[in-house]
Amino acid sequence: MEKRVSPEGSQYSQILQMMKRRGASKPVSIELATVTAAVPNLQITLDADGLPLEKADLVVAEHLTRHDRIVSINYEYPKTWTKAEIGDEAKDADSTRNNIGSDAITQFENYSMNYASMTFEDVLKVGDRVVVACLDDDMVYVILDRAVWYA
Template identity: 35%
Template sequence: MERIEGSGASQLVQLIRAIGYNSEITFELATVTSAPPQLKIKVDHMNVELEKDDLIVAQSLTKHMRKVNLNVKKKASISSTSIDSLYTLTLPQGSGEWSLLSFGLNSADFKVEEAELEFTDELKKDDRVIVVGMNEGQTYIILDRVVMY
């Protein structure tokens, strides 16, 4: 195989084309020209923009919720800036009062079950993406963002 030229992303596209060539599916690089909800992209070799009706987007590139379980071992930290009241306990025989202002957990396990995590890093204008063209270029799947160094 001869040496592949270009950036890392370009080399990946060329390698996929050389090894797994399939005339019905093409891998391309594109630029987001309009962010969701009116998503549009421009594929590098095309003169027209593709609109949201022509695109399928991987869920990881959208704003979405996922269910997670969280386990923290060794050290947990809990803080709050919204303590509304001061708790006061009167000690017996008039020996004074004890007040709870704050508390800390220096070495405790922390577990959250069935939490929801919201991902908000959806596609933005000028993001570079890798797309797969299908159905003779009638549909494109946006697989992921690409980064060029």
């Protein structure tokens, strides 16, 4: 019986591990690149060898493109705390709530919107650093995500 071990590491590392377990025969390498031309004439330059790649050579992950998503929003004003822990910093929980009249406050104590359409506008821009997977045999490059360095 095969022992199952959960994949470890980033989502990209997990994808590579899954491909190896399933016997994927195509080699995949992960590289860094810089966007040198924005959409609609997307172009990137690979860090390793300075190779410029044009849009015909690229597949871009949807979350890096302008796209619509269906979302549901549920909000309840926090009654027991004044700071919200959001990742690496605390934010004030009341925002503009205290700047509106008392009649309007109760209107926004609880809020729900189901199946709303949201458009994500933040496309790749010149100068963005990206993580790229190269499918060597096919010379297809997949832009997986933006790369960020913390100083």
